[in-house]
Amino acid sequence: MKLIGSMTEQYYREQLIKSNRSLFHDHSMKRLLGIIQQAFPEMKTAYILGIIPDQGEDIYTILMNNDFIAYIELERYNLETEPIIETKPVKDYKRGLSRIGQIQLVVAMDLAERN
Template identity: 55%
Template sequence: MKNVKLIGSKTEQDIRKQLVKSNELLFKSEENKRLLEVIRSLYPEMKVAYIIDWIPEQGEDIYKLLINENIILEIELDRYNAEIDPIIESKSITQYLQGLSKQKQIKLGVARDLANKYLDNMNS
């Protein structure tokens, strides 16, 4: 499955704003401190991350993140007990795209575009 072609639509612009906010909250908010610690322990080379999906369950939160521009990380964190180890699954972009809805494909495309631009700026 190929990547979605971005066209600069209103939907993409809205998603872009959401993702930029998710990135800021991930790195700056107290609520996401544990999530950030888990990611950093797995990927110390992480330069940028975007929360592309968040599912609040009864006792846990399930996050799907794009790490740098090519790693999809699914993390399940217990909401009430920080002692419980998170459940972690890592996927390639290709694996993640299988069966993904059009909306989520666009979100991933925008997140990858943001990540690529961020990493290009760091390297220039």
């Protein structure tokens, strides 16, 4: 899929830039950033593709360095609980994505490449 400069692409570009800035500069994301840096010391850039708030935890889907997707499950109330971290190659993540999901991923990969 190629980028064409559509309104949808622009929307995701803005959202992904905000999420990236938030991850690296917002105090509320300090815990997540620390976990990412510890688990993936080679991390140069990360774009949050999605957050699923569950009953007692939050599940983050993150594009890491344009190399792979990381799923990080963080306990919301008990900060001592170890996070659950899983990874998946981008090509496997891409399989089965909706068109909108594919657009979001391509925009995130473009941003990561430019970083």
